[in-house]
Amino acid sequence: MSRPLVLAIESSCDETGIALVEGGRRIVSNVVASQVALHAPSGGIVPEVAARAHLRWIVPVLDEAWKDAGATWGDIDAIAVTYGPGLAGSLLVGINFAKALAWVHDRPLVAVNHLEGHVYAAWLLDPGQEPGDCPEPVFPLVALVVSGGHTFIAEMRDHLTYRLLGTTVDDAAGEAFDKVGRLLGLGYPGGPAIQRAAENATRYDVTFPRAWMGDSYDLSFSGLKTAARRIEADARQAEGLPSDDPTATLSDSTVAELAWGFQDSVVDVLATKTARAARAVGARSIVLGGGVAANAALRARLAGEAADLGVPLIVPRPALCTDNGAMIGAAGACRYGAGERARLDLDARPSLPLATR
Ligand code: KG4
Ligand code: ZN
Secondary structure, three states: OOOOEEEEEEOOOOEEEEEEEEOOOEEEEEEEEEOHHHHHHHOOOOHHHHHHHHHHHHHHHHHHHHHHHOOOHHHOOEEEEEEEOOOHHHHHHHHHHHHHHHHHHOOOEEEEEHHHHHHHHHHOEOOOOOHHHOOOOOOOEEEEEEOOOOEEEEEEOOOOOOEEEEEEOOOOHHHHHHHHHHHOOOOOOHHHHHHHHHHOOOOOOOOOOOOOOOOOOOEOOHHHHHHHHHHHHHHHHHOOOOOOOOOOOOOHHHHHHHHHHHHHHHHHHHHHHHHHHHHHHOOOEEEEEOHHHHOHHHHHHHHHHHHHHOOOEEOOOHHHHOOOHHHHHHHHHHHHHOOOOEOOOOOOOOOOOOOEO
16 A cells, blocks of 8 residues: 555544545545434534534444455554534544544544645545546646535645635535525535436526625625525515415426526636636646535536636545545645644634635
8 A cells, every 4th residue: 555544534514434545645445424314304414413423423434444445553654633624512523533543553643624625635536546547636726615614715836735815705605505405495405405406497597696796706695595585485476375384385397497596606606706716826727625516517617617728627526525534534644744743632623714815
């Protein structure tokens, strides 16, 4: 195995992920226990429930990761763990688990920013893949990170260095997907459900607003959410549905049309701004990461923008866009290589930032 071999732990939100990553790129094993079904009835993540589920699943997930890898502790060079941003209780489960393993097995501990993990997912290779099979991000690059809790555009001129170009001033893109998904009765999480509904659209007449925020690379999605409420209410009226009866639902075709219109607005703003940023900084590649990067419309649109600019778009396969341990292993290996070591008093940083202006 090429070095380092990193055991990586991710528990910042609602997925318990443990992976083994070799040489900072190759996935040896990557196991994710999702809590989606657990949180679906409440329509969102309940922090206390999430932390308890991490506790319940973290040991079985590690057992599974070992089984898939065929490696032993003797092969492991370092343990990487997400220490923020995220839910405090969820982060603490992963951090304390990682510390215990580091102490018992006498291995160095590396602290990883979850958002850096979403960026470094772009370097990951699946077990059968060779480095030549998929392009490696080249610097300078522009990264668009779009998740349930964060949305920003950053420039990287080298490994582990970030300059913030723009960020959401209110909701994250994923949060908007989740809220509008709930509004349209599509369940939780809203992102994949909106994508599926939008794929069935046959009418494309409803236009949702775009918050361009002048010339800046900043983003805003709260106005879009308010517009969605108004557009949904108008659609209910047009279909003769009583406004006070939530069990009376819009027709599937209207839901599909509204889902498409909403998604088109988010994708348009994200792709346009990212492409403009890439052109402005002379980026040689564009990286897309975070849960919303699993969205097929966003991937397709940004691929088109990147092709127009003549630079590669590097976007992980959808399962590596949403939270997982492998992305923490890729970022952790880079930090480990740079000589970074965390102490055993490492604490959770729920609001840890990544990039600054
Ligand atoms: O990165 P992630 O797994 O967790 C956080 O760090 O937040 O992102 C989760 C977010 C959720 O808001 C979810 O609705 C969204 O990613 N998402 C999608 C898709 N798949 C997941 N949004 C749009 N289209 C998708 N296909
Ligand atoms: Zn995430």
